[in-house]
Amino acid sequence: MVGLPLTQNNAAWYLGEHGPLTATLKGFQPRPSQQEFALKVEESIQYRGTVLAESGTGTGKTFAYLVPALLSGKKILISTGTRYLQEQLFHRDLPTVAEKLKVSVTAALLKGRSNYLCIDRLEQSRHATRVSVPMRDELEEIFAWSARTKTGDKSEVSGVREDSEVWPWVTSTVDNCLGSKCTHFTKCHINVARKKAAEAELIVVNHHLFFADATLKEDGFGQLLPDVDAYVFDEAHQLPDVAGNFLGSTIGHRQIEGLVTDIRQAEIEDKSGIPALLDRTADVEKAVRELQLAMGKRIQRYSWEELVHNQPDLESRLKDLATSSSKLVEILAKAADSGDHLERCYERAASIGGQISKLLEQLDSNTIRWVDVTRFGFRICETPINPGPVLAKIFSRRNTSMVFTSATLTVAGDFGHFRSQMGLGEVDEYSWGSPFNFADQTLLYLPEGLPDPREENYQRALSEHMEPIFKSSRGRAFMLFTSYKAMKAAAEYYIDRTDFKVLVQGDKPKAELLEAFQRNPKVILCATMGFWEGVDVQGDDLVVVMLDKLPFESPGDPVLKSRLARMEKDGLNPFMEYQVPRAVIKMRQGAGRLIRDFDDYGVLIIADPRTRSKRYGKKFLESLSEMPQTSDRNLVSNFLASI
Ligand code: SF4
Incomplete structure (x- = not known):
């Protein structure tokens, strides 16, 4: 060579x-x-x-x-x-x-802390009172496994779901780990894994x-x-x-409520006997609930200013939380001498209290504060704009x-x-x-005649337009969407067409969906961003990948909004220099699902008419220049019929 x-x-x-x-x-x-x-x-x-x-x-x-x-x-x-x-x-x-x-x-494999069993918390869970029956069964399984595991890696426990509520009870966080004061420190799974990594x-x-x-x-x-x-x-x-x-900081209901739970547990372990401790803990719990109520019920991301503007009580509820947190810290300082668990709770409460107080201060000019209001709680985050x-x-x-x-x-x-x-x-x-030889192995289809993707009838028109193509391909298609709503609409359309079996993201775990996709004939898999990357289907089980829209991020996201505003202020063109490049990279990831081997053949469909009608569409097409392009649906059908 x-x-x-x-x-x-x-x-x-x-x-x-x-x-x-x-x-x-x-x-x-x-x-x-x-x-x-x-x-x-x-x-x-x-x-x-x-x-x-x-x-x-x-x-x-x-x-x-x-x-x-x-x-x-x-x-x-x-x-x-x-x-x-x-x-x-x-x-x-x-x-x-x-x-x-x-x-x-x-060689050593090292994962994040939450992947390892915490021996101390597992011990503590024996005394836990608020445990449901299914959780009790899962705990028993974890106890049995804990006696034989050498790594403490929770992925070894097949009988307990990865997202089970039991895991936070028996794994640690930076906040609640006792560190070198822990009686299990030398055989702690995280420490053993880190030691191995160090060596x-x-x-x-x-x-x-x-x-x-x-x-x-x-x-x-x-x-x-x-x-x-x-x-x-x-x-x-x-x-x-x-x-x-990871850059910046986050404080949310989860950390505060986790602290509250751990203080109650630590008091059972260390027995400070200070009567006001549990009262002050309850005050914090109440204050966090009231702050959550003051945020309203709408599940959304807001910039802090926007939420304060919409919810006039918000700032005073935050002040109340800061006050009750600092009272809790004061009393925990006295309780900390009773034992390691209470001492660790004191350190955590001081750190969380500090974070809450900081939310009452002015931000520097490179940081945005934003709030994620979810179904069960909230996160308040501070993120660098650049x-x-x-x-x-x-x-x-x-x-x-x-x-x-x-x-x-x-x-x-x-x-x-x-x-x-x-x-x-x-x-x-x-x-x-x-x-791979994209000139021979692929076709890039850019449909003509579809409405603007912002119009109400776009998704329906798209599903109708694709139907003859999926007939030619005999299913074997990924329909990749940029929104959950669009995915649902397409899935409903095709479920009514008995010619195809339709699989929908979320109905089963990802691995099972992919297995079903490869096992069944005439399948269309409808999915959102979770399938745009990291999915590898080789061979002729997958011959069509359709992307419904150019994958621009939601312009309503407060962090994105601030970044774009900052770029504009600096004299840059945020759309061409930030939004388009990010969307091109996402589009390339989605397109990359199609050809995974030398023997793979298939059609990539970029349905969004803006790919051709807008000037920025060229940036997307330049990244796919090796694929022969067509807007002729018959050509696509013939190509697919030959695979
Ligand atoms: S050192 Fe931390 S993670 Fe390890 S067992 Fe103790 S509390 Fe758990």
């Missing part, structure tokens, strides 16, 4: 035609782009460089970074987008590559954990992850959004090698949008297209 130094000492050789993967791994084919990518990762690890690497579907990016990481002899941290990908990497890809390379490295040569985490650690370090409060020589961020396009959730400078600080402080990779980092071939969101300066940028 031209330009690639394939000596036996480098990562490209191991992935090449004479390397061990080609020789011994069934189905593995050497790919030049994968080898080039591996060399860039190798260089980055060696010279502490920062690399942005866009690597199209089918390039084999996981092996491209695993091979140099395993060969480097350095301490490496790999961060993936989700826990599912983390498990897949750790349990499947990593052992496969290590075995073929004949290298032995110590391992390769650590696999997810982006949430990475940012949880980064914000702790930023605040100077400690660390969850060890220092490493190199970071690899897979699915890096998700980083700006995940980071947005997270770039905060992220720049987080990344520049590391002074190590960093590789950011994903199939979708660019917009029309440009990394600028990703770089600016991440606060990255000039770095090395590489893009390797997919090895």
Whole structure:
């Protein structure tokens, strides 16, 4: 291969035609782009460089970074987008590559705190009084498992649902963990997992954990992850959004009510006997309920100003909560001497009280305060309007090698949008297209004659327009929507058409839906954003992917509104420089569901007429330029009939 130094000492050789993967791994084919990518990762690890690497579907990016990481002899941290990908990497890809390379490295999988059993809280749950019968059964199952687990990773417990109410009872939060004062500290599952990670040569985490650690370090409060020589961020396009959730602060009914519950429990354990303690606790509970009532019943996100404007009692209810919290802190200070549990509650109450009082202060000019009113409660959040400078600080402080990779980092071939969101300066940028032959394997269909998507009849017209196409494809289609309402409307339309079996997101867990999609003939799967990425259906079970609209974010979101207003004030064009690029990346993710292998064929449908009628539509189409375009439905039907 031209330009690639394939000596036996480098990562490209191991992935090449004479390397061990080609020789011994069934189905593995050497790919030049994968080898080039591996060399860039190798260089980055060696010279502490920062690399942005866009690597199209089918390039084999996981092996491209695993091979140099395993060969480097350095301490490496790999961060993936989700826990599912983390498990897949750790349990499947990593052992496969290590075995073929004949290298032995110590590796550790580390998840966030809420994934591990807290032995102390499990013990405390024995004395819990407000436990329902189903929860009691689940607790018994967890007790039985706790005696045999070596990791304390709750994913081992198959009989208790992941979202069961029992988990918060037996897992810890930063707030309620007793830390080194805990009597179970040495065998605590989280501490054992962190110790293993500290000693391992390769650590696999997810982006949430990475940012949880980064914000702790930023605040100077400690660390969850060890220092490493190199970071690899897979699915890096998700980083700006995940980071947005960790920068800034949040206080909500959940933390306050959790504290109230734990104080009552701690009093049973530590027995301070101070009569006013439970009264002051009840006062806080009442104040938080009244604050919630003052927010109104409408489930929505508001900017703080907007909610204060709509709900005149809000600020005085917040002051009441601040007052009752500080009285609770005073009395907990006295109770704290009675035992570790009450002492920890005191520290938490002081921290929560501080956060509540801060809500009464003025904000700095780069922060927005907003409120999420939900069915059961609320969250009040403070978020940086422009997270770039905060992220720049987080990344520049590391002074190590960093590789950011994903199939979708660019917009029309440009990394600028990703770089600016991440606060990255000039770095090395590489893009390797997919090895698939999109010219032969795909058609991009842009329908004509559909109404404007903002019109009432758009969804109905869309369903009618697609029906002949789905007949030609014999189902085998994903209809991906930008809203739940649109998804429901399409599902109802097709459920009445007996030609197809219709699967709808939310009716079953994702894995079961995908399994049913592949098992049944003539299926249409209707889904929203949860299926636009991380879904991999190979072969001819999936031959049509339809995107109902260009995936712009809701302009009503208060954080987005503030970001756009700030950009406008700075003389930028927020629509073209922020909203369009983000929508292009989301669209590319959705489109990426269609072709997953060399033998896959299919039609991508972008139904939104604005793709053709608006000037910005060009930005979307430029990212799909390898696909032949058509607006001829007959051509589409013929193409599909041949698959
Ligand atoms: S150290 Fe914290 S997480 Fe570990 S068992 Fe104790 S309270 Fe639970």
